[in-house]
Amino acid sequence: MTRKNIFATLGGIIVVGAIIGVLAPLLQKLGNPANMGICVACFERDIAGAIGLHRAAVVQYLRPEILGFVLGALVAALIFKEFKPSGGSAPMTRFVLGMIAMISALVFLGCPWRAILRLAGGDGNAILGLAGLAAGVAIGTLFFRKGYNLGRSYKQSAATGLMLPLIMVGLLVLRFIFPPVEGVDKSGVLFYSLQGPGAGYAPLWISLAIGLGIGFLAQRSRFCTMGAIRDLILFKQFHLMAGLLALLAVAFAANVALGQFNPGFEGQPVAHTLHFWNFAGMLVAGLAFALAGGCPGRQLFMSGEGNSDAGVFVLGMITGAALAHNWSLASSPAGLGPHGAVAAIIGLLVCLGIGFANLKKA
């Protein structure tokens, strides 16, 4: 019969959400940007900057948390015999969905994880973002009900399954060879920020250890922010949502305890107050996550399990981040990027096109 996976129980997912809820605000206390203890979109964007795919000076840092997420999930998958290399379910479509997800998340300024952390830090603008996320996922569930499906994946070689984890190992090696140098924006091949969010980071070992730990726990528990909303709408299934709410509640308490809770809409860290675009940006991102079958965090964890379709989505997100900054699509505390609105609209149209084009009768 079944080997019992305690993390897959209701209690398990709540504990995992609560642990992330403690660790994320702690990372902020230790140096990560405010209300950005963990943000998969922001951190992948910083990685794109660190390797020079974009040259936005304020968001360049090779975030160890992201590398840890993939490698922690890989370790868990190997230990529990869940490393199953697979791929081939519409990789190009997943790449494009990843690009759109990142570009529109950067209109809001955060992934679902950061939306929760922003709310837990008192940023009222996150309410609009989370409402948009829910709306986008809800649209995605309409496609699922109509038979939307990107097709089956197939077994791949172990080498294929290890490609994204090995890219992460390579990046980690670069981080060790070329550590940040005080007052210099480049160390070897890696770019660093001297100011702005990219200049805020917790010590390497702590970021890496927390990333590995969360990657491990999230792989075991299947923690997914998009799935939390999707399962509630599609199946009235509360399981993943319990983890998400635990994260919100504990992060809120942790922020209060650490003196990091500042309620309001104006002047929130790395945020803008354009209500419509906070909502719309996350709506498009939510739809893209739903159509791709996982929030940006979950895509990293699945990559660690050898799922190269998820890995392609991650690479799409990193590419999207590069475009978002090279083409001035990303927002900033000053407001929308010059071309952010048109990018979000195009992203929505492409997502709808992908949705309608992949309706299949079972």
Next chain:
Amino acid sequence: MAHNVDARGLACPQPVLLTMEAMKSTSDSEIEILVDNEASRENVSRAAATQGWNVVRSDELGEDFRILIKKK
């Protein structure tokens, strides 16, 4: 005779979606679902339980998993 659902290679939420559809549409009292990963196995079992079906058997079949659920 059990109704069969082959959800191997399908990403979340397809395995649960197909199982839900099968539970609604089938006149059989048993459904056999094939999935290829542990997460889907957990999700399908959880979904079946919420709909009033019992997981009778859940075993490994080579690299896949076979779940047999029965209406209570």
